[in-house]
Amino acid sequence: EIADSIGIHFSVPSGYYTDPFDVVLTSPDPSRRIVYTLDGSNPQTSENVISGNSPLVVRVDPASVQGRALTPGVVIRASQAEDGYRPSKPSSGTYLFMEKIKSQAWPGGDWPVSTVNDQLIDLDMDRDVVENPVYSSLIDDALLDLPSISITTGPGNLFDPLTGIYVNADGHGTSWEKECSVELINPDGSPGFSVNAGLRIRGGWSRHGDFPKHSFRLFFREKYGTDKLRFPLFGDEGASVFDKIDLRSEQNYAWSTGSSLNSMVREIFSRDTQRDMGRPYTRSRYYHL
Secondary structure (H helix, E strand, O other): EEEOOOOEEEEOEEEOOOOOEEEEEEEOOOOOOEEEEEOOOOOOOOOOEEEEEEOEEEEEEEOOOOOOOOEEEEEEHHHHHHHHEEOOOOEEEEEEHHHHHHHOOOOOOOOOEEEEEEEEEEOOOHHHHHOOOOOOHHHHHHHHOOEEEEEEEEHHHHHOOOOOOOOOOOOHHHHHHHEEEEEEOOOOOOOOOOEEEEEEEEHHHOOOOOOOEEEEOOOOOOHHHHOOOOOOOOOOOOOOOOOOOEEEEOOOHHHHHHOOOHHHHOOOOOOOOHHHOOOOOOOOOOOOO
């Protein structure tokens, strides 16, 4: 059995922050313990789970490696726990630190150093850009100019040589779908969403191991806790209830392959032009991931 999955309350909302702080996690039922992780893994099953009574204070400090790798964001996934029951489906909070993002390097822990199964993994923020006087003063505004989508899952779900979907990107179907938490973070503080979902790789040619930036597809299923995403992703354009959505990077023609034919701007321009001419079109928005 699974404990009641009514969400845990986070005292501080997900977003961008400057200094370390405390987050208070509160269970709707004070008799239940809280179990949580800081490494992205699911607290229902993780070997790295941390436990305490509600209300529970968690320190959010990007310089800390207690229970986590040295990533530029701190992510908490928390569930309620009760003896005799499996912990509830997790709630999540993502706390991003701008200066740490700009200096991001290999974070240690279970994150791969370079390649897995011949799949290139490049985690460093490019110093040639960050320290370039042409761009350095623009990066903060650029990061805050778009909403961010935070996907949280155990590193093994992405990078395990045998089962990780990112390093076996040609895998298709539900056997190559991993659980995750997904949050929409609006930099202006307006409401986003926080749900659980299934995560797969999407695309065709861009699944090849020599393609360094794969795209994702999110599936909303009751077994993860949310049967559909109910959120107006495109404002008053089209649907506001979704069974699945694509998070599509540039694919065949992309900066990550060195192509001069980067499709990121012209594809959405073409779709929006179809809209403006009253023709059928694919709805699109830009996000940081």
